[in-house]
Amino acid sequence: MTQRAELTWIRRIAAASVSLGFLASLVSTASSETPPEASEGVKAVRNFGGRSPLMIPAAAFATTGFTPDSYAFNTYGFIAGTSSFGCLRAPVYLPDGATVWRLAASMVDMSSTDDMSLSLVRTSNTAYSSATEMARVTTNGNTADPIPNWYMDSSVSAPNVSYPEYGYYVHVCLPDYDFQVYQVRIDYVDDVIFRDDFESGGATAYASPLSISPSDFKPDGYQAGEVLISPTDGMMYGANYAGSRFMHAPVWLPDGATITGVTARVVDNDAGGGGAANCASGAPSEIEFWLNRSKGCSAASCRDEMASASTTGASPAIQFLTPTTIDFPTVDGQQYVYFLVLRLCGPWHRVYGVRITYTIP
Ligand SMILES: [Ca+2]
Ligand SMILES: [Ca+2]
DSSP: OOOHHHHHHHHHHHHHHHHHHHHHHHHHHHHHHHHOOOHHHHHTTTTSSSSSEEEEEEGGGGEOOOSSGGGGEEETTEEEEEOOOOEEEEEOOOOTOEEEEEEEEEEEESSSSSSOOOEEEEEEETTTTTTEEEEEOOOOOOOOSSOOEEEEEEOSSSOOOOTTTTEEEEEEEEEEETTTEEEEEEEEEEESSSTGGEEEEEEEOSSEEEEEEGGEEOOOGGTTTSEEOTTTOOEEEEEESSEEEEEEEEEEOOTTTTEEEEEEEEEEEEOSOOSSSOOOOTTTOOOOEHHHEOOSSOSGGEEOOOOOOOOOSSSEEEEEEEEEEOOSBBOOOTOOOOEEEEEEEETTEEEEEEEEEEOOO
């Protein structure tokens, strides 16, 4: 977009905002006269795990945009602070009508001078600048080793989940490299299960396959901009012919489901060895991805690699990368979070999406 075009858009937005107040009043009037059906919210909630608790993987967090280099994602499944202070958010998808009764987070605090807070926040979709902190957990650690602890808050304000009036997210600021976040757990009571035929697999929100688009993937904050998403077809690719870049994405599956397959649709036309059109010499010239699960603890036994696959050679054709085996295929949503890690480097490493098929008991 040219500078002139940008200015035109800014003027249009400014002009439009004058009438937004009027529009907002129309919207709020309309929504109060025509309450949405309860099922509408449920169908919109793709990331709902199926039953309490909702487990949010660290891979779901993204920078708020201020100081994006303030965090790094560790493939063991946690986010760690860096020397820069910065804040992260992750969306929270709960079933419509649920009542939240506890927020918990598995976090590391190795600082004697600082603590870290993580909040569950409700934001209004109709009122300007209206956010409510529903619950908050604060670390009080000062440990020499990065051992995560569970912090919990059972006094929840505004606990009733309501769509489309509100949206929900968790927010955390990492002061520095003494802090880590492993996973977030939200416990709730819900009557949705009994009215949306979840058990028979009939609910739209749970239909297999789970399709994970490139937009679900995030880089470590300090590598922001080194993997890009094409605005025309949504494909993800390396921005330059540098070394390995790791992307991560949360995987939301219903508790109790059995994973039957995982496939990434990719192009690998990078022959390696450096040169004008290949990733840096010494960098792996193959796309590789892993499906992992982790618990909110730091021991090696807390993380399992479930499946992985890698390209070979170079070809401009789209190929389907499908691991031959899947370990721990039964989704244990009571303990584990699930996430994908994907390695790519240059512009000839392209990812079009990942698809996970599963069955519901
Ligand atoms: Ca502390
Ligand atoms: Ca290759």
